Amino acid sequence: xxxxxxxxxxxxxxxxxxxxxxxxxxxxxxxxxxxxxxxxxxxxxxxxxxxxxxxxxxxxxxxxxxxxxxxxxxxxxxxxxxxxxxxxxxxxxxxxxxxxxxxxxxxxxxxxxxxxxxxxxxxxxxxxxxxxxxxxxxxxxxxxxxxxxxxxxxxxxxxxxxxxxxxxxxxxxxxxxxxxxxxxxxxxxxxxxxxxxxxxxxxxxxxxxxxxxxxxxxxxxxxxxxxxxxxxxxxxxxxxxxxxxxxxxxxxxxxxxxxxxxxxxxxxxxxxxxxxxxxxxxxxxxxxxxxxxxxxxxxxxxxxxxxxxxxxxxxxxxxxxxxxxxxxxxxxxxxxxxxxxxxxxxxxxxxxxxxxxxxxxxxxxxxxxxxxxxxxxxxxxxxxxxxxxxxxxxxxxxxxxxxxxxxxxxxxx
Amino acid sequence: xxxxxxxxxxxxxxxxxxxxxxxxxxxxxxxxxxxxxxxxxxxxxxxxxxxxxxxxxxxxxxxxxxxxxxxxxxxxxxxxxxxxxxxxxxxxxxxxxxxxxxxxxxxxxxxxxxxxxxxxxxxxxxxxxxxxxxxxxxxxxxxxxxxxxxxxxxxxxxxxxxxxxxxxxxxxxxxxxxxxxxxxxxxxxxxxxxxxxxxxxxxxxxxxxxxxxxxxxxxxxxxxx
Numbered sequence: 167x168x169x170x171x172x173x174x175x176x177x178x179x180x181x182x183x184x185x186x187x188x189x190x191x192x193x194x195x196x197x198x199x200x201x202x203x204x205x206x207x208x209x210x211x212x213x214x215x216x217x218x219x220x221x222x223x224x225x226x227x228x229x230x231x232x233x234x235x236x237x238x239x240x241x242x243x244x245x246x247x248x249x250x251x252x253x254x255x256x257x258x259x260x261x262x263x264x265x266x267x268x269x270x271x272x273x274x275x276x277x278x279x280x281x282x283x284x285x286x287x288x289x290x291x292x293x294x295x296x297x298x299x300x301x302x303x304x305x306x307x308x309x310x311x312x313x314x315x316x317x318x319x320x321x322x323x324x325x326x327x328x329x330x331x332x333x334x335x336x337x338x339x340x341x342x343x344x345x346x347x348x349x350x351x352x353x354x355x356x357x358x359x360x361x362x363x364x365x366x367x368x369x370x371x372x373x374x375x376x377x378x379x380x381x382x383x384x385x386x387x388x389x390x391x392x393x394x395x396x397x398x399x400x401x402x403x404x405x406x407x408x409x410x411x412x413x414x415x416x417x418x419x420x421x422x423x424x425x426x427x428x429x430x431x432x433x434x435x436x437x438x439x440x441x442x443x444x445x446x447x448x449x450x451x452x453x454x455x456x457x458x459x460x461x462x463x464x465x466x467x468x469x470x471x472x473x474x475x476x477x478x479x480x481x482x483x484x485x486x487x488x489x490x491x492x493x494x495x496x497x498x499x500x501x502x503x504x505x506x507x508x509x510x511x512x513x514x515x516x517x518x519x520x521x522x523x524x525x526x527x528x529x530x531x532x533x534x535x536x537x538x539x540x541x542x543x544x545x546x547x548x549x550x551x552x553x554x555x556x557x558x559x560x561x562x563x564x565x566x567x568x569x570x571x572x573x574x575x576x577x578x579x
Numbered sequence: 580x581x582x583x584x585x586x587x588x589x590x591x592x593x594x595x596x597x598x599x600x601x602x603x604x605x606x607x608x609x610x611x612x613x614x615x616x617x618x619x620x621x622x623x624x625x626x627x628x629x630x631x632x633x634x635x636x637x638x639x640x641x642x643x644x645x646x647x648x649x650x651x652x653x654x655x656x657x658x659x660x661x662x663x664x665x666x667x668x669x670x671x672x673x674x675x676x677x678x679x680x681x682x683x684x685x686x687x688x689x690x691x692x693x694x695x696x697x698x699x700x701x702x703x704x705x706x707x708x709x710x711x712x713x714x715x716x717x718x719x720x721x722x723x724x725x726x727x728x729x730x731x732x733x734x735x736x737x738x739x740x741x742x743x744x745x746x747x748x749x750x751x752x753x754x755x756x757x758x759x760x761x762x763x764x765x766x767x768x769x770x771x772x773x774x775x776x777x778x779x780x781x782x783x784x785x786x787x788x789x790x791x792x793x794x795x796x797x798x799x800x801x802x803x804x
Contacts, residue, residue: 177773186769194773195790196783204773321784323705323791369784521747521781542783 168533172217173204180204190315191229197540198526201533209236211550214538222538223559227546230400230511233426233481234471235550241429244467245460252459259459265466269437272469273409275417276437280446282456285399285424286314288436289360291451292420293318295438296358296393299445304352306345306359309336310367313360313397321368339365339373342382349390359387360395363410364507369522369542371515372507380416387419393442396421399434403427403468404510404546407478413508431464477549478510484556485509485547491560492567499571501528513544528570535562581616581698587800588632589616589698590691591639592624594800598687599668601739602680611661612668621647625661627654639801642669672803681718681755682725682739684762688793689716689725689737695796697734702792706735709785712747718758719751719778727789748781750789764797 177194181187187204188194194204203216212235215221227233234241248261266279282288293305305318313319317330335352337344349356361383365373387394396418398410403426405413411421419442424434438446471477489505489512496503496516501524505512516524522541529541537559539545551559581589592614600609611625620632629647630638638644651658671680695702710729716737717724726746727737752758753776760766761777768790771777779786 174774178770181767181770181773187773193769195769195779195787199772199779200775323788369782522783523781526780 167200168220169218170200170203170216170220176217177204191543196542198530198533201530202538211235211237212548212555220536222536223555223562224538224548225545225559226538226540226543227548228430229543230404230425230546231428232430233403233477233546233549234429234468234475235548236430238429238471238550240471241464241467244463245431248459248463254455254458258457259462261459261462261466262457265435265462268466268469269435272407272473273421273437274412275419275439276421277440278443278446279435279437280451281462282434282436282451282453283432283458283461284314285397285422285434286316287453287456288422288424288434289313289395289397289399290316290318291449292393292395292422292436293358293360294449295420295436295442295445296395298448299393299442300357300391302355302357302392303333304335304356305333306335306337306348306356308339308361308365310370311339311362311365311397312367312400313362314399340376340379342376342379342386345383345386349386349392354390356390356392358393358395359383360397362397362399363401363405363414366400366507366511366513366544368544370513371504372513372544374507375414380414384416384418393419395419398422399424400544401508401511403472403478404481405478405508407472407476413478427468428461428464429468431458431461433458433461433465435465475549481510481547481549482508484549484551485512488512488547488556488559491556492563495560495564495567499567501567501571501574507544510547511544512547514539514541524574527573528566531570531573532563532566534569535566537562537566583699585616585620585632586695586698588622588635589614590694590796590800592622592635593694594687594691595639595665595668597690597737598672598683599664601683601686602668602671603664608664611657611664624665625657627651627657628661628665636801638665638669640804642673642803669803681752681758681762682721682723684759685716685718685725685752686737686739688762689727691800692789692793692796693727693735693737695792695799702795705788705792709747709788712782712785713744714785714789715744715746715749717749717751718755719753746781748779748783748785748789750786751778751780752776753778764802768794 177187205217207215207217212224213221214224214236269279270276317326318334335348364375384394396411398421401410402423409421411418420436420438422436427433427435486509489509493503493505502517504515506515507513514525519525525541529539532539596612596614599612613625615623617623621629622635623629627650629650630644634644696706714727715724723741725737726740729735757776
């Protein structure tokens with residue numbers, strides 16, 4: 167076991183002053199308690215160091231918030247330049263205009279952009295824009311999809327009342343017939359369909375859209391004058407440099423981005439076409455620090471870098487290479503591992519391991535080799551990962567599978 | 580249908596009966612603590628010993644409550660035996676030294692949770708999608724487990740099992756003392772998870788729900804003060 171003295175002590179302190187110590191998706195219970203560190207100290211490239219000084223080869227990238235690597239010099243320098251001027255003022259900085267122009271230039275259907283801090287800020291706001299535009303109440307989403315922390319969609323259990331979801335309808339991903347049925351049942355009552363580019367729930371394999379799925383959904387929304395909202399918070403800039411809709415070949419009405427947008431600086435954006443501009447202007451949107459110029463400087467730099475380095479293509483390629491290697495290693499040891507979803511953010515699934523015991527055991531072993539592999543969430547490939555890093559990751563993964571196969575064998579005996 | 584306002588009383592009484600069944604394995608002894616809710620906010624323990632809900636609350640929290648005298652007079656011997664076993668059980672519950680009896684404490688708390696799963700509308704709804712799942716609860720190193728599962732006839736139930744079986748998820752307490760603290764509501768679940776006093780494996784969303792429900796139940800039922 168790795169040293170985790172400071173991590174545990176910090177958690178004990180935290181638990182005195184923070185409800186549940188660490189909350190949300192980074193809570194110990196959501197990952198691998200006693201194996202994953204509780205607290206990080208620093209990060210550079212595709213590695214981070216925890217508070218006990220252990221170095222990790224990272225496959226989570228701050229749960230997707232970091233695309234180009236931790237502390238990327240180009241992005242950090244852009245933020246440093248803005249440090250001379252300040253972060254939050256009485257009015258927005260000019261960077262807000264530059265960033266909106268940049269997004270409108272880059273995303274083919276976008277005529278405007280707005281900004282906030284978190285993905286949830288804008289997935290919820292986008293739904294309100296759809297309600298304002300259509301005067302309708304209902305929203306359709308895929309069962310098990312994550313769209314944020316608000317009561318209409320959060321995966322938690324506390325603080326919820328039945329009316330929070332009384333206007334949310336669900337269907338099984340890829341089952342277009344179900345979507346059609348909902349449109350028939352709630353004729354002229356559906357304001358929006360909100361979907362991620364492909365289905366990437368936690369605790370389950372990712373599922374790519376069937377051939378005609380997006381085309382059909384898009385057509386259905388158009389026919390019914392329902393807004394198609396793309397929640398591109400997790401996938402944005404990891405599938406395509408101009409929005410994930412380009413990767414799958416469809417056009418949404420509104421799209422929400424966050425995570426990789428600021429490469430670790432808190433920022434989210436929603437873009438839309440002129441058709442929805444007036445409705446967008448009517449739905450109140452603000453936050454004290456939402457005009458944060460540091461995060462906007464980071465986002466501008468991150469987008470520039472993505473274009474220059476063709477980052478989406480790069481992480482897809484690196485991910486493909488890594489996924490092929492680890493599937494082949496796993497198969498060599500008789501473990502039917504499949505890396506599901508897209509290669510830049512693959513979800514590891516062992517066939518027959520519906521209750522996740524096997525992947526949990528494997529990821530625990532991987533931690534002893536300094537590999538940060540999450541057992542329940544899709545992984546993220548950092549563009550900072552070099553060929554040498556990938557080679558090292560493959561070698562360590564081999565060792566981890568070797569050990570896992572031995573332990574599996576001895577348990578079976 | 581049981582009124583939800585009376586669930587704390589029923590859950591506490593069933594919890595006592597379950598824990599006592601591990602401490603006093605003889606079936607006839609256990610029968611003296613079988614609980615039944617009666618009308619007019621009364622509860623029967625062992626058939627003849629009858630308390631108002633309020634007095635039963637006092638028994639659980641303070642260790643002392645006054646039964647309905649007329650029923651004691653009708654069946655004095657059986658009522659006396661019920662009182663005696665309740666008293667013995669109370670002594671066990673307050674004992675700090677009985678830490679090797681983690682299973683007895685656990686059985687009681689899991690029985691209380693099952694009572695809520697079967698009778699509380701919100702809690703039942705939260706766990707409704709888990710009806711095909713099975714949850715193992717155990718103490719590290721022990722060969723026996725508790726299995727929580729659902730059957731359409733009896734609803735959710737907890738059973739003590741000796742054999743090794745597969746389950747959807749498992750919750751393991753580090754030792755008997757941790758299980759005891761958890762059962763008495765004195766274990767911080769977040770800290771216990773982070774420090775490894777509680778180990779989770781398997782389908783985490785099911786454990787998340789179970790944790791949420793168990794904390795809800797813990798906040799509702801009376802505990803010894």
